[in-house]
Amino acid sequence: GAGVSQSPRYKxxxxxxxxxxxxxxxSGHVSLFxxxxxxxxxxxxxxxxxxxAQLDKSGLPSDRFFAExxxxxxxTLKIQRTQQEDSAVYLCASSLxxxxxxxxxxxxxxxxxxxxxxx
Amino acid sequence: AQTVTQSQPExxxxxxxxxxxxxxxxxxxxxYYLFWYKxxxxxxxxxxxxxxxxxxxxxxxxxxxxxxxxxxxSFSLKISDSQLGDAAMYFCAYRxxxxxxxxxxxxxxxGTSLAVNP
Numbered sequence: 505g506a507g508v509s510q511s512p513r514y515k516x517x518x519x520x521x522x523x524x525x526x527x528x529x530x531s532g533h534v535s536l537f538x539x540x541x542x543x544x545x546x547x548x549x550x551x552x553x554x555x556x557a558q559l560d561k562s563g564l565p566s567d568r569f570f571a572e573x574x575x576x577x578x579x580t581l582k583i584q585r586t587q588q589e590d591s592a593v594y595l596c597a598s599s600l601x602x603x604x605x606x607x608x609x610x611x612x613x614x615x616x617x618x619x620x621x622x623x
Numbered sequence: 624a625q626t627v628t629q630s631q632p633e634x635x636x637x638x639x640x641x642x643x644x645x646x647x648x649x650x651x652x653x654x655y656y657l658f659w660y661k662x663x664x665x666x667x668x669x670x671x672x673x674x675x676x677x678x679x680x681x682x683x684x685x686x687x688x689x690x691x692x693x694x695x696x697s698f699s700l701k702i703s704d705s706q707l708g709d710a711a712m713y714f715c716a717y718r719x720x721x722x723x724x725x726x727x728x729x730x731x732x733x734g735t736s737l738a739v740n741p
Contacts, residue, residue: 595668
């Protein structure tokens with residue numbers, strides 16, 4: 505079946521512009537995660553949704569970062585007034601895991617990421 | 624807070640040989656999960672193997688196996704019969720157990736770049 509799809513694959517923006525990154529999770533996946541991966545680093549958690557509810561946004565680095573998942577499927581990560589330090593690969597992952605015991609520790613499946621470059 | 628450390632930025636192995644990648648972690652939790660992910664140049668993060676902390680038996684997936692030492696907080700990955708397609712960045716990751724509520728995030732190490740020489 506189809507995997508996690510992210511678009512665009514590459515995005516170049518000028519400093520100060522707003523950007524929106526899209527994630528289409530695997531159909532039926534309850535949980536959705538966003539991670540930021542700087543060059544040569546491991547991913548860093550940004551935020552987590554269960555269906556449409558944003559249950560953890562502790563990793564968002566500033567109030568310029570905003571994520572939504574209004575219908576519990578597609579998610580958008582928006583970055584306002586971009587800065588050079590926002591340049592990174594943004595990874596989206598989805599999993600079957602919800603609150604029921606049958607779905608504990610379901611693996612996170614990742615998309616190809618969006619490489620964001622801020623000039 | 625939990626941390627994950629991968630002390631080998633780069634490793635290399637000859638094709639068909641065995642290589643072991645190291646990972647240590649720090650946590651005060653008793654219930655957690657550990658993972659090894661592979662990230663080829665295409666960037667897609669692929670799950671290689673996972674281990675539940677409450678299980679004493681080391682996980683195995685075909686040519687991939689782990690050496691999980693809970694007391695030492697060590698979680699190394701062994702790749703047997705290395706193949707050219709194994710060349711990639713390998714990340715070790717930690718996740719709190721189910722009772723951690725909404726804390727479902729993965730905490731990652733910095734990665735180990737594995738080269739496979741023909």
